[in-house]
Amino acid sequence: MFKPKLMVRAVALTFLLPLAAQANDSEEMEKLRAELQEMKQSYEGRIKSLETRLQQTETVAGDAAKTAESAAVQASARPTASNAFNPDISLILSGTYANRSQDSDYHITGFQAGGEIGPGSRSFSLGESELGVYANVDHYFYGGLNLALAPDNSVGVEEAFIQTTALPYGLTLKAGRFFSGIGYLNEQHAHTWDFVDNPLAYQAFLGNQYGDDGLQLKWLAPTDIFLEVGAEVGRGRIADTEGRDKNGSSATSLFAHVGGDVGVSNSWRAGLSYLQVSPENRESNDLDASNTFVTNSFTGKSKVWIADAVWKWAPNGNGTNTSVKVQGEYLHRSEDGTLNTDDYSASQSGWYVQGVYKFLQEWRTALRYDHLDAGTVNYGLNTAGLADTNYNPQRISWMLDYNPSEFSRVRLQLSRDESRQGVTDNQVFIQYQMSLGAHGAHKY
Amino acid sequence: MKKCIQIISLFLLIMAAQAANAAINVFACEPEWGALAKDLGGDKVNVFTATNALQDVHHIEAKPSLVSQLRKADLLACTGSELEIGWLPVLMRQANNAKLQAGKPGNFEAAHYVKMLEIPSRLDRADGDVHPGGNPHIQTDPRNIAKVGEALAQRLAEIDAANATFYQDRHKDFAQRWQLAMKRWETQAAPLKGVAIVVQHKGFPYLEDWLGLNEIATLEPKPGVEPTSSHLSEVLTQLQSQPAKMVIRAAYNSDRPSQWLSEKAKIPAVALPFTVGGSERAKDLFSLFDDTVQRLLDGAK
Numbered sequence: 212m213f214k215p216k217l218m219v220r221a222v223a224l225t226f227l228l229p230l231a232a233q234a235n236d237s238e239e240m241e242k243l244r245a246e247l248q249e250m251k252q253s254y255e256g257r258i259k260s261l262e263t264r265l266q267q268t269e270t271v272a273g274d275a276a277k278t279a280e281s282a283a284v285q286a287s288a289r290p291t292a293s294n295a296f297n298p299d300i301s302l303i304l305s306g307t308y309a310n311r312s313q314d315s316d317y318h319i320t321g322f323q324a325g326g327e328i329g330p331g332s333r334s335f336s337l338g339e340s341e342l343g344v345y346a347n348v349d350h351y352f353y354g355g356l357n358l359a360l361a362p363d364n365s366v367g368v369e370e371a372f373i374q375t376t377a378l379p380y381g382l383t384l385k386a387g388r389f390f391s392g393i394g395y396l397n398e399q400h401a402h403t404w405d406f407v408d409n410p411l412a413y414q415a416f417l418g419n420q421y422g423d424d425g426l427q428l429k430w431l432a433p434t435d436i437f438l439e440v441g442a443e444v445g446r447g448r449i450a451d452t453e454g455r456d457k458n459g460s461s462a463t464s465l466f467a468h469v470g471g472d473v474g475v476s477n478s479w480r481a482g483l484s485y486l487q488v489s490p491e492n493r494e495s496n497d498l499d500a501s502n503t504f505v506t507n508s509f510t511g512k513s514k515v516w517i518a519d520a521v522w523k524w525a526p527n528g529n530g531t532n533t534s535v536k537v538q539g540e541y542l543h544r545s546e547d548g549t550l551n552t553d554d555y556s557a558s559q560s561g562w563y564v565q566g567v568y569k570f571l572q573e574w575r576t577a578l579r580y581d582h583l584d585a586g587t588v589n590y591g592l593n594t595a596g597l598a599d600t601n602y603n604p605q606r607i608s609w610m611l612d613y614n615p616s617e618f619s620r621v622r623l624q625l626s627r628d629e630s631r632q633g634v635t636d637n638q639v640f641i642q643y644q645m646s647l648g649a650h651g652a653h654k655y
Numbered sequence: 656m657k658k659c660i661q662i663i664s665l666f667l668l669i670m671a672a673q674a675a676n677a678a679i680n681v682f683a684c685e686p687e688w689g690a691l692a693k694d695l696g697g698d699k700v701n702v703f704t705a706t707n708a709l710q711d712v713h714h715i716e717a718k719p720s721l722v723s724q725l726r727k728a729d730l731l732a733c734t735g736s737e738l739e740i741g742w743l744p745v746l747m748r749q750a751n752n753a754k755l756q757a758g759k760p761g762n763f764e765a766a767h768y769v770k771m772l773e774i775p776s777r778l779d780r781a782d783g784d785v786h787p788g789g790n791p792h793i794q795t796d797p798r799n800i801a802k803v804g805e806a807l808a809q810r811l812a813e814i815d816a817a818n819a820t821f822y823q824d825r826h827k828d829f830a831q832r833w834q835l836a837m838k839r840w841e842t843q844a845a846p847l848k849g850v851a852i853v854v855q856h857k858g859f860p861y862l863e864d865w866l867g868l869n870e871i872a873t874l875e876p877k878p879g880v881e882p883t884s885s886h887l888s889e890v891l892t893q894l895q896s897q898p899a900k901m902v903i904r905a906a907y908n909s910d911r912p913s914q915w916l917s918e919k920a921k922i923p924a925v926a927l928p929f930t931v932g933g934s935e936r937a938k939d940l941f942s943l944f945d946d947t948v949q950r951l952l953d954g955a956k
Contacts, residue, residue, distance in 0.1 A: 347757075353748065377753035377756065378753075381750075381751070383751045431722065431723070431726050431750065431751070432723075434723060435720075435723055435724075437719030437723045438723075439722075468719070469719075470718070470720065471719060471720050472718065475707065478718040478719065523716060523718075525716070527709040528706075528709075528715075529709055529907055530716060531711045531907075531909070532909055572881045572909075615880075616783075616880065617741065618780060650737070650740045651741075652717065652742055652743070652745040653741075654745055655716065655717045655718055655719060
């Protein structure tokens with residue numbers, strides 16, 4: 212662009228100019244002036260065009276940098292991999308060591324419980340490991356599977372459900388096998404419990420935890436206060452029974468939960484639930500009048516009411532170092548049907564209350580008290596073998612756990628279990644629970 | 656029957672009241688995005704901020720009140736980069752608000768609009784609480800606020816098309832004021848360039864990148880892991896050969912580890928607001944950075 216010859220001439224001219232002026236040759240001067248003027252104009256034009264071009268180049272370069280940056284942002288925000296569509300997989304590894312002063316012939320005196328209940332076997336055991344696979348199915352559905360791997364090498368399908376994510380009016384429909392929304396603890400997986408075991412009332416009335424094959428419809432109210440109402444129908448797989456092979460459903464439940472905040476440090480939730488289920492051949496361990504170990508079988512109608520409440524506190528809502536959680540539930544069950552071969556009816560209740568205190572970032576301690584009320588039981592003609600003892604079982608438990616991160620936990624639990632009349636079982640549990648894979652998010 | 660009608664009419668009334676209130680409901684996961692939404696949306700938005708500056712956003716209780724707020728939200732404004740992974744997914748599944756699902760205009764993740772720092776080259780939980788998408792504490796660099804502000808204004812205009820020009824005008828005004836303020840902060844903070852600091856949690860890479868601060872140690876042995884006494888003494892030893900001007904923590908962090916180091920190493924412990932509401936003075940985004948720069952300058956004296 213720049214012509215060196217022209218440049219030289221211009222520079223030379225600039226220096227020569229004073230000399231030329233001295234020469235005072237007006238004609239020559241005029242000529243020179245004209246030439247200079249011409250050159251000046253030509254250079255000004257060139258410089259101007261150069262400036263414009265420079266500006267254009269700068270703009271383009273800036274745009275390129277911007278594009279590059281936004282590309283980098285895109286790339287960093289969305290890592291791509293061939294397995295990017297794989298669902299979230301989480302594995303919970305759990306193991307327990309148990310030391311108990313009594314044998315494992317567990318039953319709850321006076322309560323026809325059913326299901327896999329009790330403190331489990333002594334010494335080392337695998338505990339319950341869980342494998343969970345969850346993901347959005349598409350823009351309408353979310354689905355998941357949770358397998359429970361039991362110490363006896365059996366695999367159980369704890370949950371396998373799909374649920375809607377895009378229904379209007381705050382509605383959610385869930386289908387498949389899932390933990391019922393009744394009560395507070397019922398929906399929570401074992402690895403989120405604050406103790407090694409579930410409350411006695413859950414063991415006595417819900418076979419530890421009630422999960423069923425069925426449908427659930429929930430409605431979340433459009434209010435500032437949390438209000439959720441739900442209804443479920445199912446086949447009635449309560450307490451390890453198969454559920455009924457018949458048209459329609461054998462279990463119905465209704466529940467409502469309300470919740471909210473009090474200031475920035477407190478939050479709460481309370482609920483009321485009702486479950487009606489018709490178990491068939493629900494087997495429960497018991498001791499008969501002659502102190503012989505027997506297995507009873509119940510077929511009939513079972514109605515359970517649950518009232519639950521939980522309150523949580525953390526200074527400014529920051530639970531990193533300090534928090535308190537207090538929860539309690541009351542369960543009432545009335546049953547009518549046949550036990551073994553004769554008529555049976557019962558109206559019984561139970562409750563528990565527990566508090567968890569987190570006193571350091573990695574440490575928590577908790578205390579729980581369980582109580583069951585024998586209520587009224589009519590054994591009918593079974594009275595010959597089964598006596599109404601009017602015994603009220605109870606249990607007190609204390610635990611301390613250490614959580615090096617949100618993915619690992621080691622726990623010590625001491626319990627004094629008086630589920631059996633005249634027998635006190637002093638229990639020591641040491642448990643670990645580790646979570647691998649996808650980052651879990653815990654329910655309230 | 657009469658009661659039934661009463662209840663139904665009550666619900667209809669509630670719904671009608673909701674419909675009458677036409678402003679856009681914004682659910683902001685963190686105070687900085689709540690403040691930004693207010694700056695950009697003015698009286699056209701109702702902003703609910705789910706957390707406060709004294710809470711650790713990695714660990715938030717999935718409270719029932721948050722479910723109710725999510726249900727009625729039109730726009731979810733969060734940091735993303737898995738900062739909220741421990742609580743937001745479970746809330747979203749309970750609220751089941753179709754407008755807020757990933758990929759919908761109602762789901763806004765600030766981390767998508769800025770250049771992420773500290774993207775881990777390997778993912779292993781043994782390295783502590785690492786975020787695959789990069790360090791999520793992007794709000795400590797005002798240049799990021801500017802970028803997110805532009806994107807959020809666009810998003811508001813997309814969701815509430817009737818008021819699109821309103822949001823664009825407000826953003827133009829905000830962006831101008833923000834550029835001026837940034838120039839001021841950068842001039843004020845010039846002496847901080849190259850200053851050596853110790854941080855409690857790895858929460859400040861963006862601030863360091865902006866002001867040219869030099870982070871030489873962290874009090875947490877690994878991100879999210881509580882400082883141990885052995886690690887603290889290692890840091891103290893390191894400071895003897897490589898001195899730092901101050902030790903920095905966020906308002907929500909426990910003050911014990913940085914106080915300990917402050918006393919032993921005779922350097923000031925500086926609590927930064929970290930987000931809006933993190934100090935008396937940090938009432939909005941502007942005063943957040945006024946206060947942050949001031950506290951750093953005081954610490955470096």
